[in-house]
Amino acid sequence: MDRKDIRRIAVFTSGGDAPGMNAAIRAVVRTAAWNKLHVYGIERGYDGMIDGHFKRMERRDVANIIQRGGTILRTARSERFRTKEGRAQAAENLRAYDIDACIAIGGDGTFTGAQVFSEEYNIPFIGLPGTIDNDLFGTDYTIGFDTAVNTAIDAVDKIRDTADSHNRLFFVEVMGRNSGYIALHTAIGSGASAVLIPEAETSMDDLKVVLRKNKARGKLFSIIIVAEGHPMGGAAGIAATLKDEVAMMEPKVTVIGHLQRGGSPTAFDRMLASRLGHNAVEELLNGKENVALGVVNDLPTCYPFHESIGREKIPREELIKMASILAI
Incomplete structure (x- = not known):
């Protein structure tokens, strides 16, 4: 035309x-x-x-x-x-x-x-x-996307204050039914202890290793960012599965939800x-x-x-690796 x-x-x-x-x-x-x-x-x-x-x-x-x-x-x-x-x-x-x-x-x-x-x-x-x-x-x-990540990071920053004050473990669920971009960028931007996204294979045993290392290092609190579409389930399901492993840290679950869609x-x-x-x-x-x-x-x-249409867009491997390294 x-x-x-x-x-x-x-x-x-x-x-x-x-x-x-x-x-x-x-x-x-x-x-x-x-x-x-x-x-x-x-x-x-x-x-x-x-x-x-x-x-x-x-x-x-x-x-x-x-x-x-x-x-x-x-x-x-x-x-x-x-x-x-x-x-x-x-x-x-x-x-x-x-x-x-x-x-x-x-x-x-x-x-x-x-x-x-x-x-x-x-x-x-x-x-x-x-x-x-x-x-x-x-x-x-x-x-x-950028606004959603900023909203999530702002929420995690506030949760960090409580986690630090009470020596607790928080599982924070962000949006991303089939995509881990929000979770990955939120984890890096907020300094989270770990991130679980659909595009990267992370088993329950892998997560237990991370938590044990944090405990051995004397880390007083941990924040785990979970994309809602992770194969192991949402934040609540993962927290329940790890209940015995993390009992001493009084695990809490926060679902940020539709707050990520709104706002200026x-x-x-x-x-x-x-x-x-x-x-x-x-x-x-x-x-x-x-x-x-x-x-x-x-x-x-x-x-x-x-x-x-329909083509999978996967987060770069270097970002996934960086998130793991910076969480140490």
Whole structure:
């Protein structure tokens, strides 16, 4: 599609919310306005596309949102969009508003929906990586990841005060059903004693060895960071299994949970989201379509949806090794 063929674009957020999504929406709207395009926001993701929840957006509609968490367009996970009937209704609504292209902000499921839909109805899509898990292939960082890690580290810093005061062992569970990025970065950034992530094999015996070494060194407290998707189970399950081993340290469990999704985005996430939102409009006008847009080595990078979707993104081995070394 040539630049002259794009007159109206739509932007929406889908799947789990992530701090920085509003900054991305703001950048899309203002870059589109600069290029004299009409922009429509679709509320509640693919469900809103099916139900016709479109609204025209101007520069003033995105004022004073860059610092806000969540998403002003709301978000949802749509089962109806998985059906041909749902996608047909969505396409009819896009045609009714004369939408030439869409910018989707979300994760792997969002990109999968965009790929299927664009192939069926020949509507150009660009996907922006919006997920706190940082598990999307084709970008070094995803929108919301940095904020989630900072939130988790802040919580662990507070837990450390109590752990130190009472000579206790804490198991702290962070988000990451299939990804250990948040756990790994939180462990390194907070100086944790150990980290358990899905991508690295750590047995219960390995963890017992770590705790025994800490005890032999006279360490008064320990903090273990656990990704919720670890094969041995969440923090509560692991703590219960180790009950006899750590009884003297009065083990406690803290699940940080959805606190990691909320709150004002960090400066890094605001900058990342703004760059990606701006670049998405520019890439559409330059003829790019049906790609996931990310940042690799600080440069904008596009991957076709079929090369990005479903590909496992594993934390670098050097970081996993470093976390172990620094915990000694």
